[in-house]
Amino acid sequence: MNYDESPEPAIAYSKFPMAIVSNVCAGASGSSVAYYLHQYAAEASIPVNITVFERSSRAGGRTTTVHAYNNPTFPVELGGSIFVEVNRILVDAVRRFNLSTGSASIRTGEGSDPPVLGIWNGERFVLTAKDEMGWWDLAKLLWKYGYAPIKTRNLMKNTVERFLKLYDEKFPWASLSDVVEELGLLAETAVTGKQYLKNNGISDLFANEVVQASTRVNYAQNIGLVHGLVTMICMATDGAIAVNGGNWQIFDNMVRFASEDLRFHTNVTAISRHEDGKYTIRSKNSWFLTETEETFDEVILATPHQFSSVDLSGATTKIPDAIPYVHLHVTLLASPHVLSPGAFSLPSNKQAPAVVLTTLGPDEDYGAHRHGVGKPNFWSISTLRPIINPKTGGSEFLYKIFSPEPVNETFLAHIFGLRTTFTNSSDEYEIKEEDFPWIYPHIWHSYPYTYPRLTFEELRLDEGSEGQGGLWYTGGMDAFASTMETNSLMGRNIAGLIAKKWKEEDDKKR
Ligand SMILES: Cc1cc2nc3c(=O)[nH]c(=O)nc-3n(C[C@H](O)[C@H](O)[C@H](O)COP(=O)(O)OP(=O)(O)OC[C@H]3O[C@@H](n4cnc5c(N)ncnc54)[C@H](O)[C@@H]3O)c2cc1C
Numbered sequence: 001m002n003y004d005e006s007p008e009p010a011i012a013y014s015k016f017p018m019a020i021v022s023n024v025c026a027g028a029s030g031s032s033v034a035y036y037l038h039q040y041a042a043e044a045s046i047p048v049n050i051t052v053f054e055r056s057s058r059a060g061g062r063t064t065t066v067h068a069y070n071n072p073t074f075p076v077e078l079g080g081s082i083f084v085e086v087n088r089i090l091v092d093a094v095r096r097f098n099l100s101t102g103s104a105s106i107r108t109g110e111g112s113d114p115p116v117l118g119i120w121n122g123e124r125f126v127l128t129a130k131d132e133m134g135w136w137d138l139a140k141l142l143w144k145y146g147y148a149p150i151k152t153r154n155l156m157k158n159t160v161e162r163f164l165k166l167y168d169e170k171f172p173w174a175s176l177s178d179v180v181e182e183l184g185l186l187a188e189t190a191v192t193g194k195q196y197l198k199n200n201g202i203s204d205l206f207a208n209e210v211v212q213a214s215t216r217v218n219y220a221q222n223i224g225l226v227h228g229l230v231t232m233i234c235m236a237t238d239g240a241i242a243v244n245g246g247n248w249q250i251f252d253n254m255v256r257f258a259s260e261d262l263r264f265h266t267n268v269t270a271i272s273r274h275e276d277g278k279y280t281i282r283s284k285n286s287w288f289l290t291e292t293e294e295t296f297d298e299v300i301l302a303t304p305h306q307f308s309s310v311d312l313s314g315a316t317t318k319i320p321d322a323i324p325y326v327h328l329h330v331t332l333l334a335s336p337h338v339l340s341p342g343a344f345s346l347p348s349n350k351q352a353p354a355v356v357l358t359t360l361g362p363d364e365d366y367g368a369h370r371h372g373v374g375k376p377n378f379w380s381i382s383t384l385r386p387i388i389n390p391k392t393g394g395s396e397f398l399y400k401i402f403s404p405e406p407v408n409e410t411f412l413a414h415i416f417g418l419r420t421t422f423t424n425s426s427d428e429y430e431i432k433e434e435d436f437p438w439i440y441p442h443i444w445h446s447y448p449y450t451y452p453r454l455t456f457e458e459l460r461l462d463e464g465s466e467g468q469g470g471l472w473y474t475g476g477m478d479a480f481a482s483t484m485e486t487n488s489l490m491g492r493n494i495a496g497l498i499a500k501k502w503k504e505e506d507d508k509k510r
Contacts (some may be wrong), residue, residue, distance in 0.1 A: 006211070019502060020046045022281050022296040023259070023308065024268045027061025027263060028080070028484045029474035030234070030302030031251035031258075032089065032491030037199075038258035041500035042178045046506060051296070052259040053283055055267040059255045060248030061303070062446065063484055068334055068398055069390050069439050075246050076332050076384060076398060078442055078482045084238030085487035086160060089492060090250055097253040101241040118353035119213040121361045122375025124345055128353060147208035152235060155200050159188055159232040166489060172496030176456040176476050185229060189480065190452050192363060192368065193223035193231030212233060213357040217380040219447055220326045220402060222360065225368040227452040235479050247484065271299055272314030277465025279315060298498055299459070300472040302491060307445055315471050316462040323479055324370065328379075328446040331407040334387060334396045334438040340417025354383035370449055371404065378403040381415065389437060396437070405440060444451035447482035456480050459494060470498070 009420045019041070023034050033049050041048040058064070061079075068074035068165030081113065094101055115128035127144070137160040141149040162183045166173065173179035180186055188196060193215060212223045214234040219226055243249055255262060263285070270282040279299045284291045301310060303501045313319070315483040339352035346352060358376035379402035389396050401407055412418070418435060457476030462468045477490035 018049055019049045019297045019298065021048060021300070021498075022279070022294070023050060023052045023300045023302060024053050024271070024281070025061065025302040025310075026059040026251065026255045026262070026264075027303060027487070028063055028251055029477065029487040029491040030054075030300065031059055031254040032488035033300050033302055033472075033474065033495050034258040034491075035093075035254035036492045036495035041502070044499060044506070045502045046499070046502050049261075050259045051261040051294075052263065053266045053268045053281065054262070055286070056265050057264050058248065059252040059253060060246075061251075061417075063247045063251060065246030065248055066332065066440055068332070068387060068440075071390050074387055076400070076440075077242065078330055078332065078440075078492045079444065079446070080247055082240045082242050083484055084236055086164070087237060087483075088487040089486050090247075093250045093254060097250070097257075098137070098162065099249055099253070102244050103241060115353045117355045117357065118344070119209060119357045119359055120344055120376055121209075121359050121467050122364075122377070123246065123361055125353070126359065127213075129263055137409070141206075145206040145210070148209070151200065152197070152202055152206065152211065155197075156232045156235045159185070159229065162234055164227075165491070172493045172500060174459065174478060174497060176459065176490075177454070180456065180480070184185055186454060188228035188232060190454055191228050192452055193226050193228050195226030196231060197223070208362075211357055212359045214358065217357050218400065219450065220373075220379045220404065221370075221449060222372045224366060225370070226450045227370065230450045230481055233324055233486075234248055250484075258323060263373070268308070268310050270311040270314065273300070273316070273462060273464075273471070275465070277469040279469065292393060297469045298464075298472070299470075300474065300491075300494055302474040304445075304448075304475045305473070310472075312461065318458055318461045320457050320461070320473060320475055324449045325445040326370075326447055326449060327404070327425065328349045328359045328444045329401075329403045329406050330442045330444060331399075331401040331403070332438075332440040333399050333401070333412075333436050334389065335399065335416060336389075336396050336437050337416040337418065337435065338381060338397065339381065339383070339415055342417055343415045356381045368451065373404045377411070378407075386438055392434075392439070406443075412436065446458075448479050450479060450481070453479060459490075459497070470501070472498070 017420050023030050034052055057314055063080035064078050065075045068076055115130055118128045162185055165183055170179050180189060192467040194207060197211060207223060211231060215221055215223050215226050215231055218234045219230060223231055265286045266283050267286060268281055268283045272280050278295050278297055280293050280295055282293050305320040341350045341352050344352050357380050359376040364374045382400045384398040384400055387396055387398050413431060418431060456479060459472060460470055461473050462471035472494045474490045474494060477487050
């Protein structure tokens with residue numbers, strides 16, 4: 001390992017018995033619980049033994065990387081793609097584990113003309129920019145939207161300032177609902193983004209054309225649906241970066257560093273509570289088909305419960321509510337073709353922007369409707385970078401498409417302008433293998449529909465017995481704001497609460 005090890009727990013000086021912890025899941029939130037619990041326990045000289053159960057073959061969960069043509073030199077993010085400079089946990093981990101990062105901006109290698117980014121409303125581009133993170137190309141924005149961009153930026157900074165108190169001033173917080181209220185963040189979470197922007201004097205034009213393009217590419221939702229906090233997070237794009245080779249490496253490093261026993265391919269099926277406040281975890285290994293039951297003091301369920309198939313009925317009556325999640329189709333593909341100007345109402349001598357975000361037209365209003373993609377029919381299309389096809393040596397581009405429905409041949413033929421080869425049926429197009437030599441479709445339960453909310457899921461699902469043990473849950477963060485950083489923050493917070501409780505118990509024994 002090429003980073004400093006935390007001090008090992010000084011068992012001899014602690015009156016605390018070895019805490020046996022199980023962490024169910026190795027996504028961002030689960031890896032972060034393990035990492036910070038290991039660190040806080042070591043700082044308090046409390047001995048801890050952490051076992052992590054993960055049903056897939058890798059850490060990272062919704063942060064996962066695939067490789068175009070199965071070639072390790074072409075990594076592409078299938079889930080969580082970018083984080084920003086204000087994301088302390090991720091930025092610290094990158095430094096700690098010596099990971100290298102690169103700018104998340106698109107590079108086509110074609111100079112600054114044509115525009116790199118365009119916001120398409122299904123009929124025309126309402127805005128274009130020279131840079132993918134071009135929200136704040138102020139000269140242009142001011143000309144079109146007056147002071148709305150500056151007001152939005154100030155609003156976003158004010159929200160972020162209060163949000164950052166979750167890391168220190170309020171840390172660790174026992175209830176997300178309470179701390180959101182204390183920090184005045186209900187002003188953001190209790191209303192839709194549209195209402196929030198209106199309440200703060202931001203013009204409808206800027207809200208609908210620019211802010212909504214951001215909520216659509218980040219959360220596949222319109223501003224009439226998402227709450228104001230998510231809307232503000234979508235506008236915090238300063239210093240966008242990604243880990244070279246894949247963001248999952250952050251979580252892989254965290255979980256390997258902190259856990260004594262890391263079990264991939266191991267599905268937790270049930271958690272139940274003993275009278276003495278300890279918990280039994282039942283799990284099944286999907287390779288060897290072996291089933292085991294083991295006992296732990298503290299158990300952290302670090303995944304949305306509704307997709308986990310974990311039976312909690314023997315452990316708690318506080319079963320987390322199922323909430324609606326976005327079904328997001330992510331299609332990664334390689335093609336020698338560029339986006340067709342004709343598909344975006346541009347003359348044939350113009351090039352389409354490399355990144356096409358979308359918004360609704362002036363005559364479209366889906367309010368809080370979940371199926372609100374509107375005329376554009378997709379959420380976003382990004383040209384990621386040029387690549388060389390390893391089989392043919394030909395020049396191609398890598399693309400990522402977010403859409404509410406699977407991408408079909410008609411759609412691809414349209415956006416790449418391949419209307420040349422007709423089949424017998426007049427409205428279908430024949431796509432040749434060489435048009436899309438690599439294509440990788442995936443469907444996610446990507447994040448919840450983040451409707452306005454006043455309360456959030458409990459962090460502690462069961463209290464254990466007389467201060468001993470506990471069953472903890474990270475999933476409430478998804479409805480507040482689902483990102484790699486915020487979910488890691490929830491993990492860090494639960495680690496902080498557990499460590500605080502242990503420290504208090506240990507102090508009593510001294
Ligand atoms: C397409 C897409 C794009 C995104 N873009 C961004 C972005 O650009 N920036 C950003 O910050 N965030 C982004 N996100 C959101 C971000 O990826 C998530 O918020 C975050 O990764 C969720 O982490 P988590 O640990 O809470 O949950 P998950 O990542 O879902 O992890 C849960 C883990 O639990 C495991 N598990 C589930 N049930 C069991 C069981 N019974 N037993 C054992 N293991 C189990 C799963 O296999 C999984 O590994 C994106 C998400 C998606 C899908």
